Amino acid sequence: MAQPLEHPHERLAEADGVISTRTPPVIEPGHTFESVTDKISAIVLTRRTGLGWVIGFLISFLLLNVMLVTIGHLVLTGIGIWGNNIPVGWAFDIINFVWWIGIGHAGTLISAILLLFRQQWRTSINRFAEAMTLFAVACALLFPLFHTGRPWLAAYWLLPYPNTMGLWPQFRSPLLWDVFAVSTYATVSALFWFVGLIPDLATLRDRSETRAGRLFYGALSMGWRGSARHWHRYETAYLLLAGLSTPLVLSVHTVVSFDFAVSLLPGWHATIFPPYFVAGAIYSGFAMVMTLAIPLRKFYGLEDFITMRHIHNMTKVMLVTGMIVAYGYMNEAFFAWYSGNIYEGYMMLNRMTGPYGFYYWTLISINAVMIQLFWFRPVRDNVGLLFILSLLVNVGMWLERFVIIVTSLHRDFLPSSWDMYAPTRWDFSMFFGTIGLFLTLLFLFIRFLPMISIFEMRTMVPEARVDEDLRVM
Amino acid sequence: MAHLTPRPTLYGLMAEFDDPTSLVAAANAARLGGYRRIDAFSPIPIEELHGAIGFHHTKLPLIVLVGGIVGGLAGYYLQYWASAIAYPMNIGGRPFNSWPQFVPITFEMTILGAALAAVFGMLALNGLPMPYHPVFNTPRFALASRNRFFLLIESRDAKFDREATQTFLESLDPRGVSEVAW
Numbered sequence: 001m002a003q004p005l006e007h008p009h010e011r012l013a014e015a016d017g018v019i020s021t022r023t024p025p026v027i028e029p030g031h032t033f034e035s036v037t038d039k040i041s042a043i044v045l046t047r048r049t050g051l052g053w054v055i056g057f058l059i060s061f062l063l064l065n066v067m068l069v070t071i072g073h074l075v076l077t078g079i080g081i082w083g084n085n086i087p088v089g090w091a092f093d094i095i096n097f098v099w100w101i102g103i104g105h106a107g108t109l110i111s112a113i114l115l116l117f118r119q120q121w122r123t124s125i126n127r128f129a130e131a132m133t134l135f136a137v138a139c140a141l142l143f144p145l146f147h148t149g150r151p152w153l154a155a156y157w158l159l160p161y162p163n164t165m166g167l168w169p170q171f172r173s174p175l176l177w178d179v180f181a182v183s184t185y186a187t188v189s190a191l192f193w194f195v196g197l198i199p200d201l202a203t204l205r206d207r208s209e210t211r212a213g214r215l216f217y218g219a220l221s222m223g224w225r226g227s228a229r230h231w232h233r234y235e236t237a238y239l240l241l242a243g244l245s246t247p248l249v250l251s252v253h254t255v256v257s258f259d260f261a262v263s264l265l266p267g268w269h270a271t272i273f274p275p276y277f278v279a280g281a282i283y284s285g286f287a288m289v290m291t292l293a294i295p296l297r298k299f300y301g302l303e304d305f306i307t308m309r310h311i312h313n314m315t316k317v318m319l320v321t322g323m324i325v326a327y328g329y330m331n332e333a334f335f336a337w338y339s340g341n342i343y344e345g346y347m348m349l350n351r352m353t354g355p356y357g358f359y360y361w362t363l364i365s366i367n368a369v370m371i372q373l374f375w376f377r378p379v380r381d382n383v384g385l386l387f388i389l390s391l392l393v394n395v396g397m398w399l400e401r402f403v404i405i406v407t408s409l410h411r412d413f414l415p416s417s418w419d420m421y422a423p424t425r426w427d428f429s430m431f432f433g434t435i436g437l438f439l440t441l442l443f444l445f446i447r448f449l450p451m452i453s454i455f456e457m458r459t460m461v462p463e464a465r466v467d468e469d470l471r472v473m
Numbered sequence: 474m475a476h477l478t479p480r481p482t483l484y485g486l487m488a489e490f491d492d493p494t495s496l497v498a499a500a501n502a503a504r505l506g507g508y509r510r511i512d513a514f515s516p517i518p519i520e521e522l523h524g525a526i527g528f529h530h531t532k533l534p535l536i537v538l539v540g541g542i543v544g545g546l547a548g549y550y551l552q553y554w555a556s557a558i559a560y561p562m563n564i565g566g567r568p569f570n571s572w573p574q575f576v577p578i579t580f581e582m583t584i585l586g587a588a589l590a591a592v593f594g595m596l597a598l599n600g601l602p603m604p605y606h607p608v609f610n611t612p613r614f615a616l617a618s619r620n621r622f623f624l625l626i627e628s629r630d631a632k633f634d635r636e637a638t639q640t641f642l643e644s645l646d647p648r649g650v651s652e653v654a655w
Contacts, residue, residue, distance in 0.1 A: 032620070033516060033517075033619065033620035034619065034620045037516070037618075037619045037620065038619075160551055160555065162555075162559070162560070166559065166560055167560055168555035168556070168559060168560055169555075170564070171552040171555060171556055171574065171575060171578060172556070172564050172567070172571060172574040174577075176578070177577040177578055177581075180548075180577070180578045180581040180582065181577065181581050184581040184582070184584055184585045187585060187588070187589075188584065188585065188588045191588055191589070191591075191592045192588075194592075195592055195595070199516075199618070202618045203516070203618040203619060205618075206615040206616075206617075206618045206619065207615075207618075207619065222596070222601040222602030222603070223601055223602055223603035223604055223605070223606060224601065224618075225514060225606055225608055225609070225614075225617065226514045226515050226516060226617050226618060227512050227513070227514055227599075228500075228512065228513040228514070228515065228519070228522040228523045228525075228526050228528065229512065229523060229526075229528050229599070230599045230601075231515065231518040231519070231522070231523070232518075232522075232523035232528060232531060233531050233533050233595050233598050233599055234518065234595060234599070235518050235520075236531055236533045236534065236595070237533060237537075237591045237592060237594070237595035240533070240534065240537050240587070240591045241588060241591050241592070244537075244541075244584050244587050244588050244591070245588075247580075247584065248581075248584045248588075251577070251580060251581065251584075255577055255581075258577070455516060455517055455518075458516055458517045459517045459518070463492050463493070464493060464517055465493070465494075466493045466494050466497050466519060466520075466521050467494045
């Protein structure tokens with residue numbers, strides 16, 4: 001069997017008769033249309049549901065119920081059950097919102113931006129990364145929605161709909177820009193994900209052995225039959241969606257950062273915020289993709305589809321975006337000093353040496369120091385270590401949002417209004433509850449839908465290429 | 474359902490191939506052989522294939538452009554109308570039509586309009602959802618979503634002839650030729 005993918009390094013290595021190549025392939029050699037189709041569809045259709053899946057699902061579902069109890073208590077009692085209060089009016093609700101939205105960004109980066117750059121290695125990770133995006137955005141939306149206290153009235157404050165006094169939401173506010181940015185992002189991500197699924201749903205329809213399966217996947221695939229006319233329009237639509245999602249994903253975290261940057265608060269009012277937030281989003285999102293990909297490839301035996309090439313590339317993306325984030329930290333500190341403004345200067349001093357200083361230095365040691373490990377190939381080769389490091393990156397990025405939000409709010413201009421913030425148990429139960437929601441959706445996804453794009457993986461096998469002399473006719 | 478004219482019982486003839494190259498070659502041969510109502514089915518998108526069956530142009534990019542423009546204009550007008558006409562309010566001394574602050578939502582609505590147009594335009598042009606299609610009457614067609622490549626010549630084609638077309642398809646060296654019932 002020939003090498004499945006052309007890559008300069010591989011061909012060079014092959015020619016020299018070297019077995020181990022410097023750059024691992026994006027799909028292990030020996031796969032065909034059949035083997036790719038059967039292996040991925042078997043996870044959904046024929047393989048027994050593993051005990052690990054059942055246990056994982058039950059734990060996630062338990063956490064999800066913690067969230068539901070929290071929401072029940074919140075709606076019945078009020079948002080006073082959370083620890084945020086003046087002057088720290090925003091805390092876990094916005095920290096977790098930004099954290100989840102940021103995680104989602106890697107999915108769109110992988111599915112859209114890497115597609116435009118023709119990065120073939122995106123193929124085996126794009127499907128579950130997009131699912132991750134959707135579920136992360138769903139978790140994110142819960143926080144501002146329930147922070148309104150009465151979400152059934154939120155339509156008057158969030159949606160473009162006038163209240164009984166004829167007053168409209170304030171279109172000049174970044175918070176409303178955020179509503180439009182995030183809801184557009186959720187819609188477009190869902191469409192992109194579903195469009196990508198259509199041909200695979202048709203495969204599952206054709207391969208399902210039960211009537212229920214044929215009906216379920218048949219209805220979802222909408223009668224897709226793989227006609228050349230359909231594929232042509234499909235590929236056009238997919239490419240255009242990628243082109244539309246690219247500026248969209250950059251705009252979403254830019255708008256999220258405007259929630260802070262447009263205010264006048266020291267620590268928030270900074271022009272570095274949009275690029276710094278976007279880089280941080282991609283950095284944390286890749287950490288989450290890594291956190292999910294490492295166990296998935298292990299437990300489902302997908303090492304030949306999600307190869308070391310993917311692991312290496314994701315580590316490198318994290319290294320680059322992490323360095324941009326570290327540059328953002330340096331910039332914040334520099335401008336706090338260079339501005340000559342006593343409030344800016346005090347904000348930075350307070351961040352570093354104040355009551356929350358421990359969290360600042362923890363995030364610096366993760367996001368600026370620890371990621372330097374990614375320079376070394378032995379680290380990039382150590383999958384177990386990478387799993388732990390990517391979990392730590394998620395912790396680091398959560399702390400970053402905590403530090404930006406809480407340390408800026410708790411001591412602003414007037415010392416008489418300074419106060420401390422501490423989360424309550426309901427803050428934590430809401431946060432861990434959304435992790436339960438995220439994992440529950442993810443477990444259902446890997447059980448009922450193909451977690452790797454089957455049709456795109458088929459295009460990676462060597463037979464998929466049409467002979468040169470037929471290219472132009 | 475009653476039909477005034479009896480439907481032909483045969484939708485077309487379908488040849489099965491092993492790989493994209495054979496399918497593209499066969500599709501080219503069918504088109505150059507004068508067949509016009511042909512279609513090809515594959516488990517993967519094949520860049521050369523739509524040209525081979527004589528399908529070159531899709532209106533989809535134009536639909537997406539229109540969707541984006543409509544979305545953007547609607548987004549801007551919504552903000553303008555609410556802020557300058559329906560309930561004008563002085564916010565920090567800014568003009569009622571403070572357009573720089575309307576840019577983010579206008580941008581998002583442009584993307585939303587274009588993305589909705591791309592997905593629903595693609596589905597509409599493809600005629601999806603379509604619960605029934607004759608090609609599924611061929612049992613082997615289930616492999617079109619796995620590892621086989623099919624070329625279909627419809628019986629409605631002016632040049633279609635039950636025997637001659639079958640001979641022609643068999644001359645393309647397929648794995649097999651089967652009838653597709655309505």
